[in-house]
Amino acid sequence: MNEMGGFMITRVIYELTKLEIADIIKAQGGKMNISEIAKVTGTDEDKLNRFLRFATSKGIFRVHDDGIYANNSQSLILCKDHPNTIHNAILLYEAVEYPSAVKYLAYNLKLQTDNKKEQMTPFAKAHNGIELFEWISLPENKERQEIFNKxxxxxxxxxxxxxxxxxxxxxxxxxxxxxxxxxxxxxxxxLMTRYPTMKGVLYELPKVIEMSEQTWSTNHKQLLNRVQFVRGDFFINPPPPADIYFLRSILHNWPDEQAIKILKTVRSAIHLNNASSEMTSYFKPKLLIVDRVIYDESPSHVYQLDLMMMCMCNGKERTKSEMEKLLDKSGWKFIKITSCRGGFSVIEADPL
Incomplete structure (x- = not known):
């Protein structure tokens, strides 16, 4: 039953990340006395020490007998400049007000009715009926959206x-x-950097494309002659003609009905291929889906993520069988699945 206190370590990690404790310790050579850390952060020394003491008991940071705290592999990934940083991923916990949504986790556990209020996600229940993707796009949530994107x-x-x-x-x-x-x-x-003969298309909402064009103009100038930026909505507009249609961490954001609609919209793009003069490749069009897939031996954090998706946007992590059913109902034929390190799988499908 120790897991009943799991919310506490989540909150402690968030607060220590927000205070940039790992960055501060790193800047001072990797070790700092608690009194120095408290002074730099403007925090109460005793309370901060108790925060850090709890974190070290969970394997985050190291502590010496003389009250000196040091970074370890688990705390270093909280640093903003770490190559595998999760700094903003931790800040996202509060940016999307996850705790307030979890309060209503069981809200949609009851059988759904035609009553719109009872079809809301726990997140919407906590935010006056506004769903996550609409809420995060509100002008007043611009900073939250930046954290979300990062x-x-x-x-x-x-x-x-x-x-x-x-x-x-x-x-x-x-x-x-x-x-x-x-x-x-x-x-x-x-991918385009690795494969100089690959042509790319980034298909996104208009406001995201605007940010993308700026990013690529700054960071990927050498690729601009091989990439297209296309504005669209995957619920309405099919993407442009292509050989490969790639969906990464998309379907788990949506319940089955919307996921099928997305897949059907992408499937409709295949009809455009035959009519397009741009398509000179003899490659048979294919769909690639990258998502977490639930297996019998999946670790507990995958099931936790599944509940989080249910809570935040009524999405879900799916089994292989559930993925196959989505594909079959949307005009695709499941071909194979490849499990990859990091918890994701690549699912291949051909158009029916």
Missing amino acids: AMVEQDNATDNGLYQDYDWSQYCNTKFVDVAGGIGGFLSQ
């Missing part, structure tokens, strides 16, 4: 190595590759 990049970076090493992306080196709802295109830019 957190998504961090989470992608943490799993990229497994995806790159455990799946053969080279087979698509000569294709036109569409990243559907790919954010600012971090994964796409890395």
Whole structure:
């Protein structure tokens, strides 16, 4: 029953990250006395010491007998400049007001009715009926949205190595590759850098494309002659003609009905291929889905993430069988699945 106090370590990690304790200790050579840390952060020394003492008991930071705290591998990833940082991913905990949504976790546990209020997610219940993706886009939540976007990049970076090493992306080196709802295109830019003959398309909402164009103009100038930025909505507009249609960490954000609608919209793009003069490739169009897949031996954090998706946006992590059913109902045929380190799987599907 020790897990009943799990909320406490979550909050402590958040507060220590917000105070940038790991960054401060790193800047001072990796070790600092508690009194010095308290002085720099403007916090109460005794209370801060108790925060850090609890964190060290969970394997985050190290403490010496003389009250000197030091970073370890678990605290270093809280640093903003760490290559695998989760700094913003931790701040996201409060940025999207996760605790207030969890309060209503069981809200949609009861059988759904036609009453719109009873179909709301726990997040919407906690936010006056406004769902997560609408709420995070409100003008007054601009800073929260920036944290959200950075957190998504961090989470992608943490799993990229497994995806790159455990799946053969080279087979698509000569294709036109569409990243559907790919954010600012971090994964796409890395693929295009690895494979100089690959052409890329970033398909996103208009406001995201605006940010993406700025990012690529600054960080990926050498790729601009091979990439297109296309504005669209995957519930309404099919992406442009291509060889590969790529959905990464998208379907788990949505319940089955909306997930099927997304897949159908992407499937409708195949009809455009035959009519497009741009398509000169002989590569048979294919769908690639990267998502967490629930297996019998999945670790507990996958089930925790599944509940979080239910709470925040009525999404879900799916089993292989559930994925196959989604594909079958949306005009796709499941081909195979490849499990990768980092917890993600690559699902391949062909158009029916």
